[in-house]
Amino acid sequence: MRVMRFTAPTMAQAMRQVRQSLGPDAVILSTGRLPGGGVEISAAVDHALSAAAAGGGAPEPQAAPVPEAAPAPAGAGLDDLARRVADLSGLASRHLVLSEAAGGFAARPEVAPLYAHLMEQEVDPAIIAELLGDLAALGGQNLLPRLAIRLKKLLQVGAGPRLGPERPAVWALVGPTGVGKTTTVAKLAATYGLKHRLKVGLITLDTFRIAAPEQLMVYGRIMDLPAKVAATAAEYAQAVAELHDRDLVLVDTVGRSQSDQENLAELKAVLEGVPRTLCHLVLACPTRGADLKLALEGFGIFEPQSLIFTKLDETRTFGPILNLVVKSGRPVSYLANGQKVPDDLEEATREGLAKRLLPPRGGLQTS
Numbered sequence: 102m103r104v105m106r107f108t109a110p111t112m113a114q115a116m117r118q119v120r121q122s123l124g125p126d127a128v129i130l131s132t133g134r135l136p137g138g139g140v141e142i143s144a145a146v147d148h149a150l151s152a153a154a155a156g157g158g159a160p161e162p163q164a165a166p167v168p169e170a171a172p173a174p175a176g177a178g179l180d181d182l183a184r185r186v187a188d189l190s191g192l193a194s195r196h197l198v199l200s201e202a203a204g205g206f207a208a209r210p211e212v213a214p215l216y217a218h219l220m221e222q223e224v225d226p227a228i229i230a231e232l233l234g235d236l237a238a239l240g241g242q243n244l245l246p247r248l249a250i251r252l253k254k255l256l257q258v259g260a261g262p263r264l265g266p267e268r269p270a271v272w273a274l275v276g277p278t279g280v281g282k283t284t285t286v287a288k289l290a291a292t293y294g295l296k297h298r299l300k301v302g303l304i305t306l307d308t309f310r311i312a313a314p315e316q317l318m319v320y321g322r323i324m325d326l327p328a329k330v331a332a333t334a335a336e337y338a339q340a341v342a343e344l345h346d347r348d349l350v351l352v353d354t355v356g357r358s359q360s361d362q363e364n365l366a367e368l369k370a371v372l373e374g375v376p377r378t379l380c381h382l383v384l385a386c387p388t389r390g391a392d393l394k395l396a397l398e399g400f401g402i403f404e405p406q407s408l409i410f411t412k413l414d415e416t417r418t419f420g421p422i423l424n425l426v427v428k429s430g431r432p433v434s435y436l437a438n439g440q441k442v443p444d445d446l447e448e449a450t451r452e453g454l455a456k457r458l459l460p461p462r463g464g465l466q467t468s
C-alpha cells in the first residue's frame with residue numbers, strides 16, 4: 102500500500118484531489134491542518150481492503166464488524182446510531198468506512214460539501230459515515246436540515262443539578278490541569294447562587310499547590326458564599342457536613358494529569374469521603390482529539406455524570422465535543438466560552454452545539 106499526501110486550501114479540494122488521483126477505492130489514513138493554513142490528507146489504495154469492501158475478493162474471516170452497506174430507510178436505525186458508531190472502533194472496519202466514504206456517499210455532489218465540512222470540524226469519520234451514509238442514498242435537496250436532526254439526536258445534553266430530597270447536592274469538577282475547573286466552579290456558583298438564588302457553598306480540594314486554595318476563597322468572598330478547604334476524605338466529609346444548610350455544594354479539585362493514575366486514585370479516595378458526590382469532567386475544547394480521549398479514559402474512574410467543555414472561544418473546531426459524547430455516552434452539561442466570571446458560561450443545548458458543528462445555511466462550500 103503506497104501512501105500519498107495531498108495538500109489543498111480546503112478539505113473539499115483535498116478530497117477532490119484524492120478521488121481524482123486514487124479513484125473511488127481511496128482510503129483516507131489521516132487528515133490534518135498545515136501550520137501555514139490549508140489541510141493535508143494522507144491517502145492510499147489498499148486493493149485487498151477495497152476488494153473486501155466491495156464484497157469481491159476473499160474477505161478476512163476475522164474482520165471487525167462492518168457497517169451496513171445497504172442504505173437504511175429514512176430515519177431507521179437512528180436510535181442505535183451511537184451504539185453502531187461505538188462498534189466501529191476496529192482498524193479494518195474504520196478503513197472500510199473511510200474507503201466507502203471517499204468512493205461512495207462522500208463523492209456525491211450534494212453530500213460532498215457536508216462531508217468536507219464535518220471532516221474539517223474533526224468529527225470522527227465513523228460518526229460522519231453514520232450521519233451521512235444513508236442520507237446520501239435518499240438523495241435530493243434539504244440534506245442540511247436532515248443532518249441537523251440526526252446530529253441533535255446524537256448530541257446528548259443535560260445533567261444539570263437535580264435537586265432531590267437529599268441536600269445539599271454535591272458536585273465536584275475534575276479534569277486535567279489548566280482546563281478551567283476553578284473558573285468554571287466560580288461561574289457555576291454565580292449562576293446558581295446569584296441568578297437562581299440557591300444556597301451555594303464552595304469547597305476546594307486543591308491544596309496541592311501553594312496559594313491554590315486562595316483562588317476559590319477569593320471567589321467565595323466576592324460572592325459572599327461560604328468556602329472551605331479540605332485535604333483528606335475526613336476533612337472533605339466534615340466540610341460538607343458544615344455546609345448542610347446549602348442547596349448545592351460545588352467542589353473544586355486539583356488538576357491531575359490523566360496519566361498520573363496514582364494521584365487520580367488519591368483524589369478519588371478523598372472524594373469518596375462524601376459518597377453522594379457527583380463528578381463532572383471538565384475538558385478544554387482546543388485540546389487535541391487523541392489527548393481528549395486519553396483524558397476521558399484516565400478520568401473514567403470518577404464515573405463523570407457529564408462533560409463540561411471550556412475555552413470554546415479559542416477554537417472553531419467543535420467535532421471533538423460530538424466525538425467524546427458518542428464515545429463516553431455522557432451528556433454535555435455546560436460550555437464555557439471565555440475567561441469572564443460569571444458571563445462566559447452557557448448551559449449546553451442540542452441547538453447550540455449543532456449550530457457550532459454545522460455550516461451556516463447557504464454557507465456551504467460547493468466548489
Ligand SMILES: Nc1nc2c(ncn2[C@@H]2O[C@H](COP(=O)(O)OP(=O)(O)O)[C@@H](O)[C@H]2O)c(=O)[nH]1
Nearest residue numbers: 278279280281282283284411412437438439440
Ligand atoms: N479563553 C478561555 N480561558 C479560560 C476559560 N476558562 C478558564 N480559562 C482560563 O484558563 C486558565 C486556567 O483556569 P483555571 O480555572 O485556573 O484552571 P484549572 O487549573 O483547571 O482550575 C485561566 O487563565 C482562566 O482564565 C474559557 O472558557 N476560555
Ligand SMILES: [Mg+2]
Nearest residue numbers: 282283307356
Ligand atoms: Mg484550579
